[in-house]
Amino acid sequence: MQQPPFEVFDWHRILIKELPWTFLGEVAFRTVFMFAILLIALTVSGKREVRQLSIYELVLVIGLGSAAGDPMFYDDVPLSSSVVVFVVMMACYKLVTYISDRVKKVRNVLEGKPxxxxxxxxxxxxxxxxxxxxxxxxxxxxxxxxxxxxxxxxxxxxxxxxxxxxxxxxxxxxxxxxxxxxxxxxxxxxxxxxxxxxxxxxxxxxxxxxxxxxxxxxxxxxxxxxxxxxx
Structure with a gap:
């Protein structure tokens, strides 16, 4: 089957590709899920693995790095999904740090004690x-x-x-x-x-x-x- 001609600066393809706009809700869910997985993994890994960065900052760097990199290289990754990832990751980061600053037990579990x-x-x-x-x-x-x-x-x-x-x-x-x-x-x-x-x-x-x-x-x-x- 002959592929349709590739159109440069096809804004529908760039923003959402063939996916429905409701897929962005799934992207938000995936982001929250991966934020939690990264947070748990880095908490378990110990202090030395997150040296010089707070555990929250490291999760943010890893998550945003992936979100920023894929749409730069792959034409089949729509920009709108990456934007949702950025927004949700930042919201998770702000929420978790807000809770951690105010709830000592949460802070001790996630960051540890001296x-x-x-x-x-x-x-x-x-x-x-x-x-x-x-x-x-x-x-x-x-x-x-x-x-x-x-x-x-x-x-x-x-x-x-x-x-x-x-x-x-x-x-x-x-x-x-x-x-x-x-x-x-x-x-x-x-x-x-x-x-x-x-x-x-x-x-x-x-x-x-x-x-x-x-x-x-x-x-x-x-x-x-x-x-x-x-x-």
């Missing part, structure tokens, strides 16, 4: 695991701030936006701790052949041993790998 991940030079392993952050990621963030060992760190908090806030001990309060320098971490061992002060490789808890010990168990996290402390 989480302590280091206190007094020790890693709070359970909190770190719950937030799906590796020690390597934490150590990298600490090194960027010029920190060499956990004994310098009074408190580290993972903020709802994925950023990490770091509070250090003042000069005289710095204590011995686990080095976070890669080469020092490679010195971990389960057999302490010399008396001395050691830090748990997993959580940074510091213990002093006055005689050689084989595979001592950390009282904080239950692991048995240790590194010599540094100050």
């Amino acid at each position: 989480v302590y991940i280091v206190e007094d030079g020790r890693i709070l392993v359970n909190n770190l695991d719950h937030e799906d952050i590796t020690r390597e990621e934490l150590f990298a963030d600490l090194r960027v701030q010029g920190i060499r060992q956990l004994g310098q760190v009074q408190t580290t908090i993972l903020e709802p936006n994925g950023q990490i806030s770091i509070f250090q001990f003042e000069g005289g309060e710095v204590r011995e701790g686990l080095s976070i320098m890669p080469k020092k971490l490679d010195e971990r061992t389960a057999s302490l052949t010399q008396p001395g002060t050691y830090a748990c490789y997993t959580c940074g808890h510091v213990e002093t041993y006055y005689q050689p010990v084989t595979a001592p168990i950390c009282r904080q996290c239950g692991q048995s790998d240790w590194c010599p402390t540094v100050k």
Whole structure:
């Protein structure tokens, strides 16, 4: 069957194509549905995945990016559908942020709460695991701030936006701790052949041993790998 000639700037095709105008209601429903799916997926994925953007802003960027891109490239995507997507996405964004600003429980569920991940030079392993952050990621963030060992760190908090806030001990309060320098971490061992002060490789808890010990168990996290402390 011969195709009808393609007419450039056919405004009916550009705006709605062969679809009925009532299809725009379905577009609005699809947009609300996908907004909710994106919001749920990014909430579950954790803070680090939405770092530097609020979860609402990220959902908006993803949704509007798709809505803006398709009609730019494909002639069979009508502009009117994209306009509806933009309007509905913005309305969902405004509504959800309005509710979140006024209802603390909603805000805590969607954005999360600040989480302590280091206190007094020790890693709070359970909190770190719950937030799906590796020690390597934490150590990298600490090194960027010029920190060499956990004994310098009074408190580290993972903020709802994925950023990490770091509070250090003042000069005289710095204590011995686990080095976070890669080469020092490679010195971990389960057999302490010399008396001395050691830090748990997993959580940074510091213990002093006055005689050689084989595979001592950390009282904080239950692991048995240790590194010599540094100050």
